[in-house]
Each structure stands twice: as structure tokens, then as C-alpha cells.
Amino acid sequence: MVIGEMTQDVDLVVVGGGPGGYTAALRAAELGIKTVLVEAMPKPGGVCLHMGCIPSKALLHAAEVIETSKHAASFGVHFEAPKLDVDALRSWKQGVTDKLAQGIVGMCKSAGVEIIRGRATFQDSRNLRVEGDNESPSSRIKFKHAILATGSRPVKLRGMDFESDRLLDSTSALSLADVPKKLLVVGGGYIGLEMGSVYAALGSEVTVVEMTDGLLPGVDRDLVRPLATALAGKFKAIYLSTKVTALKEEKNGLTASFEGKDAPASENFDKVLVAVGRRPNSDGIGLENTQVTVDAHGFAVVDEQCRTSDKRILAIGDVSGQPMLAHRAMRQGMVAAEVLAGRSSAFDNRAIPAVVFTEPEVAWCGITETDAKAGGIEVAAAKFPWSASGRAMTLAEPVGQTKVLFDPQTTRVLGVGIVGPRAGDLIAEAVLAIEMGAVLEDLVVTIHAHPTLAETLMEASTAALSRLERQAARAAEKEKTRA
Ligand code: FAD
Ligand code: NAD
Numbered sequence: 001m002v003i004g005e006m007t008q009d010v011d012l013v014v015v016g017g018g019p020g021g022y023t024a025a026l027r028a029a030e031l032g033i034k035t036v037l038v039e040a041m042p043k044p045g046g047v048c049l050h051m052g053c054i055p056s057k058a059l060l061h062a063a064e065v066i067e068t069s070k071h072a073a074s075f076g077v078h079f080e081a082p083k084l085d086v087d088a089l090r091s092w093k094q095g096v097t098d099k100l101a102q103g104i105v106g107m108c109k110s111a112g113v114e115i116i117r118g119r120a121t122f123q124d125s126r127n128l129r130v131e132g133d134n135e136s137p138s139s140r141i142k143f144k145h146a147i148l149a150t151g152s153r154p155v156k157l158r159g160m161d162f163e164s165d166r167l168l169d170s171t172s173a174l175s176l177a178d179v180p181k182k183l184l185v186v187g188g189g190y191i192g193l194e195m196g197s198v199y200a201a202l203g204s205e206v207t208v209v210e211m212t213d214g215l216l217p218g219v220d221r222d223l224v225r226p227l228a229t230a231l232a233g234k235f236k237a238i239y240l241s242t243k244v245t246a247l248k249e250e251k252n253g254l255t256a257s258f259e260g261k262d263a264p265a266s267e268n269f270d271k272v273l274v275a276v277g278r279r280p281n282s283d284g285i286g287l288e289n290t291q292v293t294v295d296a297h298g299f300a301v302v303d304e305q306c307r308t309s310d311k312r313i314l315a316i317g318d319v320s321g322q323p324m325l326a327h328r329a330m331r332q333g334m335v336a337a338e339v340l341a342g343r344s345s346a347f348d349n350r351a352i353p354a355v356v357f358t359e360p361e362v363a364w365c366g367i368t369e370t371d372a373k374a375g376g377i378e379v380a381a382a383k384f385p386w387s388a389s390g391r392a393m394t395l396a397e398p399v400g401q402t403k404v405l406f407d408p409q410t411t412r413v414l415g416v417g418i419v420g421p422r423a424g425d426l427i428a429e430a431v432l433a434i435e436m437g438a439v440l441e442d443l444v445v446t447i448h449a450h451p452t453l454a455e456t457l458m459e460a461s462t463a464a465l466s467r468l469e470r471q472a473a474r475a476a477e478k479e480k481t482r483a
Contacts, residue, residue: 005129006139010036012340013128013143015120015285018046020317020329021149022104027337028147029111036141037108038130040119043101044108047151047318048326050097051171056194058093059174060357063201067359075396084202090176122146122286125312145312147336148292148300149329150281152318160186160247160274166254167247168273170195179203180270182236184256186244188215190356191275193227196235197358199273206235207269209258211276213241216356220369222383223362223419226399230360239263247272280319304346306336314339328352351415351434355424360400363427366415366434367405379415380408382440382464384456386420391451397421402456404430404440404464411440411468416457426453440465 014025017039025037041050048054069079108115118130118138128146132138154169165177170191179202185192188210200206208215208231215231215238216224232238242260250268257266280298287294291310293301299322300308300315308315314336317329331349338345351365372379386392386400400420406413416430433443443461448454 006137007142008036008139009142010034011144012036012147013038013120013141013145014147014149015128016046016149016151016281016317016319017041017044017104017115018149018151018317018329019048019326020151020333021046021147022108023330023333024147024149024316024337025113025333026107026111027334028340029113031337031341031343033337033341035112036114036116038116038118038120038128038141040117042117043098044104044115045097045101048329049100049104051174053326054097054100055093055174056170056191056198057357058096059089059176059198060194062089063198064359066201071396084179086176086179086202093174093176116141120285122290122313125290125310128286143312145314145340147306147333147340148282148285148287148308148313148315148319149317149333150285150319151329152278152280152324154274155277155279157186157244157274157276160244160272162249164249164254166249166269166271168271170273170275173199173273173275181205182253182269182271183207184209184244184254184267184269184272185275186272187211187275187277188238188240189217189275189277192273193231193356193358195273195275197231200234207237207239207267208235209239209242209244209256209260209263211241211243215240216362218368218370219354219356219362219364220403220417222369222401222403223364223417226360226401226419227356227358227362230399231358237263278318278324282319304348305339306332306347307339323352323354325352325354349435351431353424353427353431355427357424360397360420361423362417362419363423364415364417365427365431366413368415368417369403369405372405372415377414378408379405380464381405382460382467384460384463386453386456388459389451389453389456391453391455392420394451395421400453400456402426402460404443404457404460406440406464411465413438413440413443413461418456420453420456422453426457429454429457440468 011034014021014037028035117136118132120128183204185196185208196206242263245259246257248255253268255268292308302320306314316332318324335345335347353365355363382404384402387398392398403417405415440461448458
């Protein structure tokens with residue numbers, strides 16, 4: 001123990017002030033638990049607020065405005081080519097995150113949650129040490145319970161992990177130092193496609209390299225197809241089933257060597273963004289001094305109540321497993337706090353929405369056709385193309401599809417996939433439908449405002465129900481004839 005270090009005795013310490021951590025801390029305080037929140041960064045908000053969801057969506061909004069201004073000519077509205085002020089865009093984005101961070105600080109203050117700045121390390125299952133810096137002294141915390149919410153960080157690829165201003169990860173890509181003329185994006189997943197879209201709209205010539213044979217692996221192909229077509233028009237090249245085998249820094253940029261059927265042997269780029277996944281922050285925080293079990297991928301193993309195998313420690317968010325999404329972290333934060341307050345709360349949600357905020361957006365929840373096929377689960381699908389949606393036509397963006405997957409016996413809604421503008425907002429109704437155990441008829445008889453894109457969920461369900469009714473009528477007719 002370092003002499004002079006203060007020790008605080010608390011009911012609950014939350015380690016990590018991201019969306020999982022601050023949600024848990026606020027809910028715990030609300031339920032009467034004395035809570036402190038330890039965060040290593042100067043401001044709370046985590047990856048989501050400072051280098052993830054929020055800054056990327058701010059930049060994607062700018063990209064959408066640029067793209068929309070280009071397409072407006074198709075309905076007779078002409079804009080001049082956009083003039084880009086990168087400094088102003090960067091400060092606007094920063095302003096958004098600063099305001100939101102201030103909001104979290106304010107909420108913690110009014111809830112009585114003390115924020116301690118520093119890096120926490122578990123000494124054992126009851127104590128942790130917080131390593132301070134110039135602005136905050138180091139201290140020790142004795143806790144009854146801890147919630148681990150330390151999040152995740154980008155995966156680094158061997159041979160692509162050297163220090164260079166030209167080599168970006170999602171954090172440096174979001175800092176928007178400049179707009180490179182030629183950008184290589186390694187990884188055709190969430191970050192690769194979202195950030196690739198941003199830089200393409202800002203004027204970069206973007207090349208995407210994806211190791212598997214399709215963008216967004218795991219997502220239903222009929223949802224990805226319209227996005228892949230749109231991106232083919234925006235990106236210079238998309239190389240599938242391709243790997244970057246070497247990356248070499250040269251005077252004029254980074255030269256990447258490729259191995260893949262359509263890719264050139266090598267090409268020079270001004271900058272390279274590596275976005276090949278994230279790994280949990282479960283190492284270097286003293287978990288070996290506790291009873292917490294960590295799996296082969298580095299995730300803290302938790303049960304439905306977010307409890308780890310250490311009875312005093314719970315874990316939530318990215319550090320506790322897939323999918324690594326902010327809204328999952330937030331829901332788990334609520335659950336963990338309620339469990340500690342003695343409530344019968346569980347992370348037993350049936351559907352976790354996923355949204356890729358590209359143009360068009362892709363969103364899904366519940367079961368996917370890919371999952372159903374792999375798991376031998378019988379599902380029926382109803383699809384509604386947006387070319388038949390009045391609202392999509394008025395937006396001059398009729399490319400899209402809404403797909404409802406349901407149990408063919410009971411018509412219970414099991415999954416929904418949507419591709420099209422604002423799919424990320426539309427998926428909310430589908431999540432609620434699945435949580436409430438809705439059947440197709442519930443979506444059909446619910447009045448949807450007209451004309452809206454939300455109607456496509458009702459239309460897809462109506463089409464499915466009509467099809468089932470026709471099938472039933474035909475079967476009854478056959479039965480009658482046989483009799
Ligand atoms: P984090 O947000 O990672 O927060 C963990 C916090 O813990 C950090 O602030 C960190 O500083 C702190 N910490 C770590 N170790 C310690 C320690 N030892 N002591 C003290 N503090 C510590 N998800 C979505 O749902 N929607 C999106 O649109 C979206 N976009 C994204 C875009 C990008 C570019 C990226 C990278 C991610 C995106 N995500 C998105 C994922 C989302 O950011 C994460 O799922 C979410 O932030 C996880 O929340 P968390 O609370 O588990 O951890
Ligand atoms: P990802 O898992 O979404 O995509 C990584 C992609 O890289 C995959 O398609 C994978 O096949 C590919 N890949 C892996 N190794 C490769 C290699 N050597 N060469 C070429 N391609 C390779 O990961 P991400 O894009 O880094 O994002 C990380 C996580 O952050 C996501 O899984 C998601 O949980 C979260 N996120 C969410 C959002 C959102 O909700 N809109 C946005 C960004 C990030």
C-alpha cells in the first residue's frame with residue numbers, strides 16, 4: 001500500500017463509465033445503493049460517446065447530407081458541389097460529444113454518484129486500486145460489490161500494428177485529421193462500412209478489403225445486397241475473399257499487398273483503416289486476483305443476472321460478450337443494478353436490435369434467416385419491397401425491403417430484417433413485437449400512420465397473413481372436394 005492513499009468504503013463500485021457503466025451507476029444510486037464510478041478517461045461516456053456510436057453517427061449525418069444533395073438533381077433541385085470545412089465539421093462533432101458528456105456528469109451529480117478519475121485494478125474480490133494522474137490522486141476502494149464495465153478495444157492485426165499517422169483504427173479515423181485521397185479499409189463489417197461511407201462522402205477514394213465472401217458476414221444476404229450495390233457506386237473497389245498479406249510504410253504512403261481473386265498484387269494508399277473487430281478489456285485489470293472467469297475470447301463469463309463466478313462482481317457490456325452494442329450494455333447496466341438492489345431482474349431479452357448506419361441502413365432483430373437455416377429452425381418469411389411503398393417513393397429512395405420471419409404454425413413473429421433509409425428507427429417496432437410475443441395479426445390490425453416507412457412492417461405481415469389465408473382456403477376446398 002502506498003502511504004497517504006485514501007481508502008473509500010462503498011456499497012458499489014462501477015469500473016468503466018461507458019453506456020453500460022454509467023447506466024448501472026445511475027440506476028443503482030436511484031435504488032439507494034451508495035455508488036462510485038471509476039473512469040480512466042477525462043470524461044464519462046466510454047467508447048460509445050467519445051470514439052464510437054455518437055461521433056460516427058455525427059459524421060454519417062454529414063455524409064448523408066452530402067449524398068442527398070447529389071441525388072436531389074433527380075427531382076429537379078440542384079445544389080453546387082459541397083464545400084468542405086473539415087475543421088468546422090470536426091468541432092461540431094466534438095461539440096456534440098462534449099455536450100452529451102456534460103449531461104452524464106450532471107446526471108451523476110444529481111443522482112449522488114461520485115465519479116473518480118483513474119485506472120482501476122482489482123487487488124482481490126473486495127478491493128481495488130485506482131491509479132490517478134496529475135489531476136487526480138491515486139486511491140483505494142473497498143467495495144461490497146463491483147460491476148465490471150470496462151468495454152473493448154480494436155483488434156490489431158499482426159504486421160499492421162506499427163505506429164504511423166497513416167495507419168488508422170476507428171478512434172483515429174473518427175478524429176478526422178484530414179480527408180485522405182486514397183483510403184484502404186481492412187474489414188467489411190460495421191466500422192469498415194460506416195467509416196468507409198463517411199470518408200467516401202467527404203471525397204476519399206475508398207477501397208474495402210473483406211476476408212469473407214460477402215460484406216457484413218452473418219447478416220442475411222437479401223438485406224446486404226441493396227447496400228452492397230449502393231456501396232459499389234460509392235467506393236472505388238470492394239475486394240471480397242481477400243486478405244492484406246503485408247503493409248509497408250513508404251515515403252508516399254502505405255503499400256498493401258493483397259491475396260484474393262479480384263485484388264491487384266499490391267497498391268499504394270495515403271491511409272489505411274483497420275477495422276477487423278474488437279476485443280474485451282478484461283486483461284491488465286487484476287481479474288486474476290478475483291474469482292471472475294474469463295473465456296477463450298477474453299469475455300468475462302456471466303449469467304442472466306450479469307453475475308460472474310465471483311459472487312461480489314458482476315459484468316456488463318462489451319467486456320461480457322457479444323453482441324458488442326451500446327444498447328445491450330445499457331440494458332445489462334439496468335439489470336445488474338437491479339439485481340444488486342435485490343430485484344428479480346434478468347437480461348432475458350428476446351431481441352437485441354442491430355443497425356448498420358450506412359445508406360441504406362440495415363437493421364435486424366430476433367432470428368435471422370441465416371440463423372434459422374443453421375439451427376434447423378422452421379420459419380416462414382414475408383417480404384415487402386419498398387418499391388411498393390408510397391413513402392419510400394416520395395423520399396426518392398424506393399430501394400429497400402422489410403422482411404418478417406414468423407413461426408408458420410402460430411404466426412408468431414420471430415425476427416425482422418429491414419434494409420432502407422431509417423431502417424434503424426423502424427426496427428424498434430419489430431423489437432417490441434417480438435418482446436410482446438406478437439403474431440402477424442397484431443402487426444396487421446395495428447394502425448400505422450400513412451404514408452410512413454413503418455407501414456412496410458404492416459404490409460409485409462398483411463401479405464403473409466393473406467398468403468396463409470389463401471393456403472387455408474385452398475386446403476379447405478380440397479377437403480370439400482375429397483368429401
Ligand atoms: P465502453 O463504451 O467501451 O466503455 C468502457 C469504459 O471503461 C471506457 O470509458 C474506458 O475508458 C473505461 N475503462 C476501461 N478499463 C478501465 C479501468 N481499468 N479503470 C477505469 N476505467 C476503465 N454500438 C451501438 O450500439 N451503436 C452504434 O452505432 C455503435 N457505433 C460504434 C462505432 C464505432 C466506431 C465503435 C468503435 C463502436 C460502436 N458501437 C456502437 C459499439 C459501442 O461503442 C459499444 O458496444 C459500447 O460502447 C460498449 O459499452 P460499454 O459500457 O460496455 O463499454
Ligand atoms: P465487425 O466484426 O463488424 O467486422 C469486422 C470485419 O472484418 C468482418 O467482416 C471480418 O470478416 C473482417 N475481417 C476480419 N479479419 C480480417 C482480415 N484479416 N482481413 C480482412 N477482413 C477481415 O467488426 P468492426 O467493424 O471492427 O466493429 C467492431 C464491433 O463494434 C462490431 O462488431 C459491433 O459490435 C460494434 N459496432 C457497432 C456499430 C453499430 O451498431 N452501428 C458500428 C460500429 C461498431
